Amino acid sequence: QTVVTQEPSFSVSPGGTVTLTCGLSSGSVSTSYYPSWYQQTPGQTPRTLIYSTNTRSSGVPDRFSGSILGNKAALTITAAQADDESDYYCVLYMGSGISVFGGGTKLTVL
């Protein structure tokens, strides 16, 4: 079974820029996988940041952007803030009705 890969952890300085990636254990991520990105802060419900590769969900600041970088989907956060410290998950649509979450990236802002 194909595994969706994410960096387990990442850190960024306040005001800095960070790019999180979402790949496949076998193959390349493309827009056909409809990559989406979710943010989950401890104790909170996940919320959509990006869907369909690069469409920001309603109310999400434009500091968050999605793209395809090489063979992976990517989430870029600019001007990082303390409350960006969260777990970030990508989801890929594998076809045949199946979606798969990546393992998540724990982002630290310090």
Place this chain on the structure above:
Amino acid sequence: QVQLQESGPGLVKPSETLSLTCSVSGGSINGYYWSWIRRPAGKGLEWIGRIYTTGSTDYNPSLKSRVTMSVDTSKNQFSLKLSSVTAADTAVYYCAREGYAYDLGYWGQGTLVTVSS
């Protein structure tokens, strides 16, 4: 504004069946896919499966043999059953609505289910 609320027992014995219901308010259940996702303590999110309002289902292959989903459009509810549970099924279970481009745009608050004797 669409709201989802999970309900069901918070404690299930090993080998028994976990049963949860998600109630949808603020909008019709018709015309959408409805999903279940879980997050075990200390681990990441896991997609369990989804159901369309016609009753058509798609399940995570790793759980498929134990999962059953159903929908009751008259009650604006859908349900999850997970059989033969073990401690590894202990998790916060979420229901969610899948929208355009597979976006899980609406989530319930989640409910903790513990598998223990």
